[in-house]
Amino acid sequence: MKNLTQIWTLFKKDLLLEIRQQYSFYGIVLYVASTLFVLYMAIEEPEANVWNGLFWVIQLFICINAVAKSFLQESRSRMLYYQSIVSPQNFVLAKLLFNTLLMLAMSALSILLFTIFLGNPAQKTAQFIGVVLLGGWGLSLVFSFLAAIAAKAQQNAAIMAILGFPIIIPELMLLMRVSKTAFSDLLTFPVTTVLLLVALDGMVIMLSIILFPFLWKD
């Protein structure tokens, strides 16, 4: 019970900061919108495959931008303060939860903007939205943990991209395959792949809980 309240408090603190500052949220919204506008100028109505590829690549970059600041914004002294009042597991879980929420919002937003600017080739809309949310969740989990590493290494977001890309490629490939099936009525929905993605996400959470304490102590 105590753990849950701790996580909840930390989560609320992040949310409150976000609502008060709003700089990152609108920053990312602007980022998505301008990228999409450029794409719209360049290719007006891309075919399904191109659309799929573009969508996930942009999703990836949104994720890096959105999640990177979660650990980088914490100053050293504030980290010390957290260290004295909460356990590392609770801290990392709160971060994961917040980033998940942020990324889910971003995913929903980017679907909306993509549909407005570039059209939406998905035939099975509900399924596609489900896959996108699942993908957003997975991306946010992986990059949260990498942001923790990058923050500890006192580096900027660039090192996060270097660390993250090779790790995220397989997950992105799986996601693209799954979302492709939503584009046509003929293809069946690959349940095992989706389960695999969920299992990967579970693994990331487990690893974060196990490994974060080592990053935390100085």
Added chain:
Amino acid sequence: MVLLIYAFTAGLLANVPHLPQLQETIRNVYYHVGMWFCMMTLFTVSVIQAIKYLNTNNLRHDNASRQYAVVGIVFGILGYATGSIWMSYTWADPHKTANTFSLIAKEPKLIGAAIALLIYFAYLVLRDSITDIDKKARISAVYNIFAFAFLFPTIWILPRLLPSLHPGGSEGNPALDFKSADNNVRLVMYPAFLGWTLLGVWISTIKIRLALLKEKTLFKS
């Protein structure tokens, strides 16, 4: 070393079954597959050392973890090279070399291998970006474990999902399939694997000892 010498000579001279698609290139099995074996072993050892470091905080393990990863990368590159050359002679078109590389690079097993190499390059970049020794060791150990946990699903799952011409694409690991290999081949193959792996471990232990010595002289001066 003896095993490797045996593997080299026997590998080039011994009789091999003449399969129509493979012909003499089957001899490459001794080298190519052995290198992958070696790479996987080295990466696994590297991760075990990383876990050990996190448990004991002994910098010796961190050093070992790094050296194993470096030698693993070297074998990975060799495996990648032998694999893509072998492949371009067996199922890609060797006469159109200009446009075969994009074909080759799409091969799922090679994608997996490329990802593995990229992960470990990233590991080295991360290591070099941190100046504090203890911090470097701890953070890179964490990344090592995290990346390895992702690498395995990649290497085991992706090739089974994508269409591939690589042997054993959908049913399992081709190197361990006992039915398909000819007895003669097997006689050379297993010692060769063992030889490559031992060579890799040997090189890494030398590198570890060298690094330790360097550190010692550093502290003395």
